[in-house]
Amino acid sequence: xxxxxxxxxxxxxxxxxxxxxxxxxxxxxxxxxxxxxxxxxxxxxxxxxxxxxxxxxxxxxxxxxxxxxxxxxxxxxxxxxxxxxxxxxxxxxxxxxxxxxx
Amino acid sequence: xxxxxxxxxxxxxxxxxxxxxxxxxxxxxxxxxxxxxxxxxxxxxxxxxxxxxxxxxxxxxxxxxxxxxxxxxxxxxxxxxxxxxxxxxxxxx
Amino acid sequence: xxxxxxxxxxxxxxxxxxxxxxxxxxxxxxxxxxxxxxxxxxxxxxxxxxxxxxxxxxxxxxxxxxxxxxxxxxxxxxxxxxxxxxxxxxxxxxxxxxxxxxxxxxxxxxxxxxxxxxxxxxxxxxxxxxxxxxxxxxxxxxxxxxxxxxxxxxxxxxxxxxxxxxxxxxxxxxxxxxxxxxxxxxxxxxxxxxxxxxxxxxxxxxxxxxxxxxxxxxxxxxxxxxxxxxxxxxxxxxxxxxxxxxxxxxxxxxxxxxxxxxxxxxxxxxxxxxxxxxxxxxxxxxxxxxxxxxxxxxxxxxxxxxxxxxxxxxxxxxxxxx
Numbered sequence: 001x002x003x004x005x006x007x008x009x010x011x012x013x014x015x016x017x018x019x020x021x022x023x024x025x026x027x028x029x030x031x032x033x034x035x036x037x038x039x040x041x042x043x044x045x046x047x048x049x050x051x052x053x054x055x056x057x058x059x060x061x062x063x064x065x066x067x068x069x070x071x072x073x074x075x076x077x078x079x080x081x082x083x084x085x086x087x088x089x090x091x092x093x094x095x096x097x098x099x100x101x102x
Numbered sequence: 103x104x105x106x107x108x109x110x111x112x113x114x115x116x117x118x119x120x121x122x123x124x125x126x127x128x129x130x131x132x133x134x135x136x137x138x139x140x141x142x143x144x145x146x147x148x149x150x151x152x153x154x155x156x157x158x159x160x161x162x163x164x165x166x167x168x169x170x171x172x173x174x175x176x177x178x179x180x181x182x183x184x185x186x187x188x189x190x191x192x193x194x195x
Numbered sequence: 196x197x198x199x200x201x202x203x204x205x206x207x208x209x210x211x212x213x214x215x216x217x218x219x220x221x222x223x224x225x226x227x228x229x230x231x232x233x234x235x236x237x238x239x240x241x242x243x244x245x246x247x248x249x250x251x252x253x254x255x256x257x258x259x260x261x262x263x264x265x266x267x268x269x270x271x272x273x274x275x276x277x278x279x280x281x282x283x284x285x286x287x288x289x290x291x292x293x294x295x296x297x298x299x300x301x302x303x304x305x306x307x308x309x310x311x312x313x314x315x316x317x318x319x320x321x322x323x324x325x326x327x328x329x330x331x332x333x334x335x336x337x338x339x340x341x342x343x344x345x346x347x348x349x350x351x352x353x354x355x356x357x358x359x360x361x362x363x364x365x366x367x368x369x370x371x372x373x374x375x376x377x378x379x380x381x382x383x384x385x386x387x388x389x390x391x392x393x394x395x396x397x398x399x400x401x402x403x404x405x406x407x408x409x410x411x412x413x414x415x416x417x418x419x420x421x422x423x424x425x426x427x428x429x430x431x432x433x434x435x436x437x438x439x440x441x442x443x444x445x446x447x448x449x450x451x452x453x454x455x456x457x458x459x460x461x462x463x464x465x466x467x468x469x470x471x472x473x474x475x476x477x478x479x480x481x482x483x484x485x486x487x488x489x490x491x492x493x494x495x496x497x498x499x500x501x502x503x504x505x506x507x508x509x510x511x512x513x514x515x516x517x
C-alpha cells in the first residue's frame with residue numbers, strides 16, 4: 001500500500017510538471033488556461049488520492065476525501081470564473097500575445 | 103515521501119513568479135490560484151507525514167478562503183474593465 | 196518532520212513578497228501581491244507550528260483583500276473626470292531596470308536571511324513561562340487546545356479588549372457611513388455571475404456555514420476557535436451577497452445583536468474568571484463546567500465576529516446604494 005501510494009503521488013507530480021512546462025512554454029492567456037485547468041486539477045486530485053490510499057480507512061481519509069471534493073469543485077470553477085470574466089470584460093482571448101492591461 | 107515537498111515548493115515558486123510577472127491581470131489571478139493549490143498540497147503532505155488529521159481543517163479553510171478571495175478580485179476587476187470598455191465603445195449605459 | 200531548508204526557503208519567499216509589495220506602485224497588482232503574501236504568511240505560521248493562527252490569517256487574508264478591493268473601487272468611482280496625468284505607454288525601459296527590479300529585492304532578502312540565521316537563538320532559552328502554561332492549562336482552564344485555553348483562560352482580558360476594538364471599529368464604520376442623501380440615480384452594476392458560478396457558490400456556501408459552525412463548536416478540542424468560525428460565518432453572508440445580489444441588510448439590528456453578545460460575553464468572563472466561579476465548584480463537576488464555559492465563550496466570540504464582519508462587508512459594498 002505504501003509503495004502504491006508513493007507511485008501514485010509521483011505520477012501526480014509528473015502531471016504537475018507537465019503543467020509547469022506548459023506555463024513556461026506558452027505566453028498567451030487562453031493557452032495557459034487550457035493547459036492549467038485540466039492538468040493541474042488532475043495532478044492535484046491524483047496526489048490527494050495517493051495520500052488517501054496511504055492512510056487506509058480512517059478519519060484522516062474521510063477528511064482527505066472532503067478536501068478532494070472541495071478541490072474537485074473549486075479548482076476548475078476558479079479557472080472558469082477567471083476566463084469567463086476575462087471574456088465578458090473585453091479581454092481579447094483570440095489574439096493575445098501577452099498584452100498588459102493593468 | 104517527504105522529498106515530494108521539494109517539487110511542490112518549486113512549483114509554488116514558479117507560480118508565484120507567474121503571478122508577479124504575468125503580462126495581464128488574468129494571468130496573475132491564475133498564478134495566484136495555482137499557488138494556493140500548491141500550498142494546499144504542501145499542507146496535505148505535512149499533515150500526512152505527521153499523521154495529524156486536524157491539520158486538514160486548515161487545508162479546507164485555505165481552499166475555501168482562496169476561492170472567495172479570487173471570486174471577489176475577478177468580480178471587481180472585471181466590472182472595472184467592462185466599464186472602461188463601454189466608455190471606450192460609447193455604449194455607456 | 197519538515198525539512199529545515201524548506202522552512203528557510205518559505206521565509207525567504209515571504210520577505211521577497213514583502214519587498215515586491217513595497218516596490219509596486221499599481222494598486223490592483225498590490226491587491227494580488229497582498230493576497231499571495233497573506234497566503235504565504237499563513238503557510239509560514241503553519242510550518243512554524245501554529246495552525247490556529249494560520250487559519251485566522253488565511254481567512255483574514257481573503258477578507259482584507261475583499262475590503263481593500265471594494266475601497267479601491269469606491270475610490271476610483273470618486274475620481275473626477277478631469278485631465279488625467281499623461282501616461283506614455285510606449286515608454287522605453289532603461290537597461291538596468293530589471294537589475295533594480297529583481298536584484299535589489301533578492302539582495303535585500305539575502306541580507307535579511309543572513310541576519311535571521313545569525314540571530315537565531317542557539318543554546319539555552321529560558322522557557323519556564325511556556326512550560327507553566329503548557330503543563331497547567333488542562334487543570335486551570337480545561338479543553339485540549341492550549342491556544343484556546345490561553346485566550347479564554349489566562350489571557351481572557353486580551354481577548355475581550357480585542358473584541359472591544361472590533362466593536363468600536365464596526366460601530367464607527369456603521370455610523371459614519373450612514374447617509375440617505377447619497378442615493379445615486381446611476382446605480383453601479385457589477386458583472387452578473389454565470390449560472391454555473393451561482394450554482395457552485397450556492398453549494399460552497401452551505402459547506403462554508405457548516406464548517407464555520409464546526410470550527411466554533413470544536414474550538415476547544417481541535418485547532419480553530421471563535422474568531423475563525425465567526426469569519427467563516429461572515430463569509431457565508433458574503434456568498435449570499437454574490438448569489439442573491441442582496442444589498443440591504445438590517446444593519447442596525449445586527450449592530451444591536453453584536454453589542455448584546457459582547458456585553459454578555461464580558462459578563463460571563465467576569466463571573467467565571469474574575470470572580471473565580473471555578474473555585475467554588477466540587478472537583479468532579481469541574482471538567483464539564485470548563486467545557487461548557489469554553490463552548491459558550493467560543494460561541495459568543497464567533498457570533499460577535501460574524502456580526503461585525505458582515506456589517507463591515509455590507510457597509511463597504513452597499514455604501515452608495517441606500
